[in-house]
Amino acid sequence: MGPTDVQVRAGVEGDLGALTELYNHYVRETAITFDTEPFTPEQRLPWLRSHPEDGPHRLLVAQDARSGAILGYATSSAFRPKAAYATSVEVSVYLSPTAGGRGIGTLLYEELFKVLAAEDVHRAYAGIAQPNDASLRLHARFGFRPIGTYREVGRKFGRYWDVAWFEKEL
Template sequence: MPNTRTEVLVRPGTDGDLAALTDIYNHYVRETALTFDTDPFTPERRLPWLRSHPEDGPHRLLVAQDVRIVGPASILGYATSSAFRPKAAYATSVEVSVYCAPSATGRGIGTRLYSSLFEALAGEDLHRAYAGITQPNDASVRLHERFDFRHVGTYAEVGRKFGAYWDVAWYEKRLGPQS
């Protein structure tokens, strides 16, 4: 029987991943309310987002790649840490997110990505991570709670997509030394 086990490499995202990352994100734009973007992106329009996540520092982009596959289909998902808010006093806070290719959900890819992301962020001058989760999304809530995020509040009906209003639950995680 052939080995069907996925061999996953988690690594920093590169320009060469842009088309695959855009395709993954556009699935969520077109098919779900998990992001409040409503218009799909072209890779060119998504490039500034990719470039805002260098290989080091507090704002990262990590991708999960199936090393047995060549080409865009090898990208199984990605996780990011991004600026929480643009004002200087927020510099020690990040907003994190994880997106998996539709064919890769429920396979532990999000867990692998977040494990690697939080390990990479451990040496950064960061105090808190935040995640906004459109409701309902039990799988994302479970993922974040597995990483010690705690619910800190919900914005009721904060976004409108597909003709409906959606709540966003906010979760917080302590980073850095426990003071």
């Protein structure tokens, strides 16, 4: 599958079931997210609606142009709720378990950072649960710099996990 076989577009409510299923894989099977209970689409609806088609908080979806399957998504979300943080965003990418290693994460971030270039955003931050070499490589490719690690900050699957934090100037 090449870049022309993948369409990147804004996420819409019609994607909610597929996006929830994709995210729940990471909830159930990995420590990449610290959510511990799977979501229903109804529970994820406020999350989807917090990413409109304009502004600094975006949801971009990668879709197989032939089958229509959702291959992954990228988001830019509020970094913290206080007003002074408004020009900072937290970014993330989640890929379908079968979509890794095909450049889809790169494609999603390329598009996300293009749209963020037109917004009043100063910094992007990414928290990466460790270990996660694929995510570290992706973020390094986009110029993220390490800024610190929260040691044993989350407990999931009966053990503690570190989260390394990275930033990128926009």
